[in-house]
Amino acid sequence: MSSDKNRYYDRNSLDLIETVERKSPVKNKDGSVDTRRKANIGDIKKIGGLPSVTSIIHDVYARSMKLNEYITSNLVKACLTTPFPQMEDSSKFDEYFSRYQEQVVEKASELAEAAAKRGKELHKYVNGWISHGERPEDPVAAKICDALKQYGEEYGIVEFGEEEHLGSAALGFAGSPDITGRTDKGIFIFDLKTTDIRDKKGKLKFVKFSDLYDEWKLQLCSYLLLVKECRREQDFTLVQLIADRNTGETAFIQYEGQEEWSRGFVCLLNLWVLKHGYDPRTWSIT
Secondary structure (H helix, E strand, O other): OOOOOOOEEOOOOOOEOOEEEEEEEEEOOOOOEEEEEEOOHHHHHHHOOEEEHHHHHHHHOOOOHHHHHHHHHHHHHHHHHOOOOOOOOHHHHHHHHHHHHHHHHHHHHHHHHHHHHHHHHHHHHHHHHHHHOOOOOOHHHHHHHHHHHHHHHHOOOOEEEOOOOEEEOOOOEEEOOOEEEEOOOOEEEEEEEEEOOEOOOOOEOOOOHHHOOHHHHHHHHHHHHHHHHHHOOOOEEEEEEEEEOOOOOEEEEEOOOHHHHHHHHHHHHHHHHHHHOOOOOOOOOO
16 A cells, blocks of 8 residues: 655656666666666765655654554455455465555555545645635535635635745755745645544544644644745744545644654654665755
8 A cells, every 4th residue: 555655856857866867777568768767775875855844754754643543544444345355275375465464555555546536636636726726616615615715714815825945955855845824924834634533433534633644734834944945934834734635624723842753853854864874954965
């Protein structure tokens, strides 16, 4: 169920670094020739690339219990919808089980990928609404936009900004706040998460700050560091916007202790540096 979340960016242009030139071209079976390969951490060290916020978090931070529960839930769903193969030879149970396990993991990955795909669609709809002011035809996306508009009116947000890619060589990382909102007094920074907003009993899962996943807190507070560095603003409010990907129901939770969680992210960055033997903050051309 794991996916490659490692992303790196050019320290100057902030372009995504996905591939690098091969030393020697590779000829494929179909006759085509590959002159590039996927970039790895060794390549990034040489060119001084910046890791993304999510790369740092997923690389050095263990998943929270809440996130593990979501992964386990997908595995259980996959088990219930994937019949165990009929064994013709009971002495080969381990072989049958290994095959079944692969099928279950693949099915669970499909469930997670479908949820992630829907999340990306909803992010795109919200960004489109912010850019063009047109209410989405998708009913779930429309409810999310309506809720965001109402929240903005309540807190005096005069203008929303769509997702923006930011990076800082001085800070040593890059990231993309989903939504910003400008008021007369300062900036709101929103991170949109699409998930199941209610538990199996119909109770809201996210009501207060302590209900949020630690990974979410670290991610949004890293964006605070980037916006401070890149935009030189002073007054910030961090808001976790959680939207149900199936119904469009939303919850807005303002952050507490954002300076402490920002320092926590820097601690993760330092661990990432220690793990890889590379500090993008002090890199220089040799």
